[in-house]
Amino acid sequence: MKKTKTQHQRIVDLVMLALLTALTAVLGALGSAIPIGATTLNLALVPVIIGAALYGYLGGAWLGGVSGVIILVSGQAAPFMLLHVAGTIITVMVKGILSGLCAGLAYKALKKINKYLAIFACAAVCPIVNTGVFLFGCLTFFKDSIFAGADASGMSVFGFLIVFYVGFNFLFELLTNLVLAPAVHRIITIWYKEKH
Secondary structure (H helix, E strand, C coil): CCCCCCHHHHHHHHHHHHHHHHHHHHHHHHHCCCEECCEECCCCHHHHHHHHHHHHHHHHHHHHHHHHHHHHHCCCCHHHHCCCHHHHHHHHHHHHHHHHHHHHHHHHHHCCCCHHHHHHHHHHHHHHHHHHHHHHHHHHHCHHHHHHHHHHHCCCHHHHHHHHHHHHHHHHHHHHHHHHHHHHHHHHHHHHHHHC
């Protein structure tokens, strides 16, 4: 028999999702202050992961979409906008939405096996999908610039993308998410159990 949520639980969920939305926006905007090469650090993935674990893949997709909007309006994607406006918007929004959606699906798939494994998988999947879609978008919409940069640097296209577009940023996001997201998720679930 499936348990139905009480009105109080639905209100708490709505408030928590609103708080995670605000936190995603604030951390996304702060990320624009920390440029790393051609990209910036995306601290907003932590609340996306928390939301995906707590509220499922739709909650994750929503928060990932919010993160994408913040990246676009904060100017973090401005260098790419100069090259291809539609390609930039598509890449940024798809990578945000899919990273939250896939993180939520990973959590859902593993939570019955082990909740700790599920949150760590969720924390890893989010930046992997985010970075993967970003790389795919770069090769799809900014191919000429990527190839020109690779030729000028004497590197392979893959090496150029890793060194100048992904490298440290991806490692920072992955490690930050693997440390912070499970810890914050645990604190929230303990708090929620104590209150109810």
